[in-house]
Amino acid sequence: MQAIKNFFGFAGECVLVFFRSLYYLPTLPWQFTRLMDYCFNIGYKTMPMVSIMAFFLGAVLVMQTGDSLEDFAGANLYLGRISGLGMSRELAPLISALLLAGRVGSSVTAEIASMKVYHEIDALKTMNVPAERILVMPRLVAIILMMPIVVGVAIFVGWYGGAMAAAHVPFIAQPEEVYWANLKHVVSFHDIIDGQIKGMIFGVSVILIACTQGLNTKGGPREIGMSVTSAVVASMVIILFLDFVLTRVLM
Amino acid sequence: MANTPENPVDDRRAVRVEIDRVSKSYNNQRVLDDVSFTIEPGEIFVIMGPSGAGKSTLMRAIVNLEKVDEGEIRINGLDAFKQQTHKLMHTAIVFQAGGLFNSLTVEENLGFYPREHRLYDRKTINEKVAYTLRILNLEGCADKMPSQLSGGMRKRVAIARSLIIEPRLLLFDEPTSELDPVSAANITEVIGTLREEYDMTSIVVSHDRELAASIGERVALMGSGKVVMLDTPQKLAESEDPEVTAFLKPSINCNNPRFRQNLAC
Ligand SMILES: Nc1ncnc2c1ncn2[C@@H]1O[C@H](COP(=O)(O)OP(=O)(O)OP(=O)(O)O)[C@@H](O)[C@H]1O
Numbered sequence: 121m122q123a124i125k126n127f128f129g130f131a132g133e134c135v136l137v138f139f140r141s142l143y144y145l146p147t148l149p150w151q152f153t154r155l156m157d158y159c160f161n162i163g164y165k166t167m168p169m170v171s172i173m174a175f176f177l178g179a180v181l182v183m184q185t186g187d188s189l190e191d192f193a194g195a196n197l198y199l200g201r202i203s204g205l206g207m208s209r210e211l212a213p214l215i216s217a218l219l220l221a222g223r224v225g226s227s228v229t230a231e232i233a234s235m236k237v238y239h240e241i242d243a244l245k246t247m248n249v250p251a252e253r254i255l256v257m258p259r260l261v262a263i264i265l266m267m268p269i270v271v272g273v274a275i276f277v278g279w280y281g282g283a284m285a286a287a288h289v290p291f292i293a294q295p296e297e298v299y300w301a302n303l304k305h306v307v308s309f310h311d312i313i314d315g316q317i318k319g320m321i322f323g324v325s326v327i328l329i330a331c332t333q334g335l336n337t338k339g340g341p342r343e344i345g346m347s348v349t350s351a352v353v354a355s356m357v358i359i360l361f362l363d364f365v366l367t368r369v370l371m
Numbered sequence: 372m373a374n375t376p377e378n379p380v381d382d383r384r385a386v387r388v389e390i391d392r393v394s395k396s397y398n399n400q401r402v403l404d405d406v407s408f409t410i411e412p413g414e415i416f417v418i419m420g421p422s423g424a425g426k427s428t429l430m431r432a433i434v435n436l437e438k439v440d441e442g443e444i445r446i447n448g449l450d451a452f453k454q455q456t457h458k459l460m461h462t463a464i465v466f467q468a469g470g471l472f473n474s475l476t477v478e479e480n481l482g483f484y485p486r487e488h489r490l491y492d493r494k495t496i497n498e499k500v501a502y503t504l505r506i507l508n509l510e511g512c513a514d515k516m517p518s519q520l521s522g523g524m525r526k527r528v529a530i531a532r533s534l535i536i537e538p539r540l541l542l543f544d545e546p547t548s549e550l551d552p553v554s555a556a557n558i559t560e561v562i563g564t565l566r567e568e569y570d571m572t573s574i575v576v577s578h579d580r581e582l583a584a585s586i587g588e589r590v591a592l593m594g595s596g597k598v599v600m601l602d603t604p605q606k607l608a609e610s611e612d613p614e615v616t617a618f619l620k621p622s623i624n625c626n627n628p629r630f631r632q633n634l635a636c
């Protein structure tokens with residue numbers, strides 16, 4: 121019972137933080153440097169890992185399906201289709217968001233929580249600079265700008281990983297051209313947009329949860345650690361839940 | 372009210388702070404219990420009292436970081452909470468733990484407020500920052516991070532950052548705690564002389580009797596949420612009230628055999 125109450129309380133607070141941040145959107149032009157900083161930070165922290173993960177995920181996806189489709193003669197022609205749709209509609213946004221939660225979300229929570237615990241947020245308040253204005257809003261904008269790039273890279277690298285596996289794994293040995301032709305034939309622009317919408321919603325949720333949890337922290341160093349853990353766990357659960365809902369809605 | 376300005380908000384002069392029957396509890400523990408006093412514009416007002424007396428809570432309430440349960444805090448006659456006076460008038464607080472922005476350099480800490488609110492052009496801000504650093508003898512530290520500073524320097528940076536705001540009310544929460552006697556005297560001197568430079572009311576929370584005696588114009592002694600005595604530092608020092616002397620002249624129990632040989636008992 122208490123857990124459900126906490127959940128809705130926290131969700132409500134996230135919404136509140138979101139709208140308060142929106143209110144400060146007009147101050148964005150003055151915060152250009154900060155925005156660039158946050159964008160760079162997100163890209164730097166996620167891009168390399170997302171690329172590696174997407175490459176291997178694409179390759180494994182093709183290998184697994186290649187293996188299980190072997191019994192059906194000619195079914196291997198659909199490898200491009202499977203990796204093409206699976207990556208763009210599902211896996212690329214999902215791994216990007218999970219990685220974002222682990223690498224960016226955790227550090228955002230830690231930073232804001234320690235600012236809260238060491239009275240920096242209080243100092244900001246007395247200076248009439250609310251935390252939402254400089255810590256949350258620019259990060260939300262940064263994630264909206266960066267997520268399409270991260271997810272886009274994940275999609276293409278994933279496809280490429282699939283192509284490599286299709287061409288070079290002996291029991292599949294499908295020429296790359298066949299794979300790409302099948303992929304291009306099936307995957308439409310619409311599928312990529314679906315993935316991007318998912319990625320964007322996941323990304324905003326991760327940042328919002330991370331910031332709200334950070335701002336909610338009270339106590340000392342131990343509580344900072346606990347906040348980081350709960351923010352990451354909450355983000356991952358929410359991502360998977362939203363994924364289910366969005367997949368249904370976007371289908 | 373001779374000193375109250377005609378327009379309480381736009382005037383740039385020191386403010387009057389009225390604490391009017393203020394009470395506050397944390398989980399049924401009464402931290403502030405019917406506290407009332409008035410601090411006159413330009414005064415240096417010292418609040419003393421044992422740990423847990425509610426001094427920090429009162430300070431946080433004055434700058435609207437904490438809401439009081441009962442009573443009112445008025446700044447120049449405006450209700451601090453209802454009218455959000457910290458947004459209207461320049462009030463600043465130097466936190467017990469400093470509250471510096473740890474990810475910014477000293478220079479950026481100082482320039483934060485005017486830059487964020489775009490108060491002046493870049494050159495003026497840099498000049499103001501340099502000037503404030505000079506007042507507090509911090510010239511060499513502009514590019515250092517707060518973690519690279521000593522405790523005393525950090526306190527001075529926190530004071531400098533508050534001065535940039537050109538406050539009309541500046542609160543100090545234990546500015547000299549955790550400092551050696553030389554640095555403590557230095558900070559005390561700084562607080563005492565700031566009034567010549569800035570037109571502001573200062574409230575200083577401190578355990579430091581020397582500070583209270585040298586710069587305090589009036590001293591309030593608080594104990595468990597109440598004001599025990601409020602008078603000039605001289606009167607406070609002469610007081611015979613056991614509650615006052617217990618705090619001002621504490622003594623180590625001479626009957627404890629551990630201490631007896633080292634103390635002139
Ligand atoms: N956020 C809080 N939640 C619960 N209790 C609190 C909170 N803040 C302060 N208190 C309690 O209020 C009382 C007064 O605290 P306060 O910090 O005002 O004391 P203080 O006079 O500043 O003491 P010190 O000299 O040690 O700084 C303490 O007993 C403390 O436990």
Ligand SMILES: [Mg+2]
Pocket residue numbers: 426427428467544
């Ligand atoms: Mg205190």
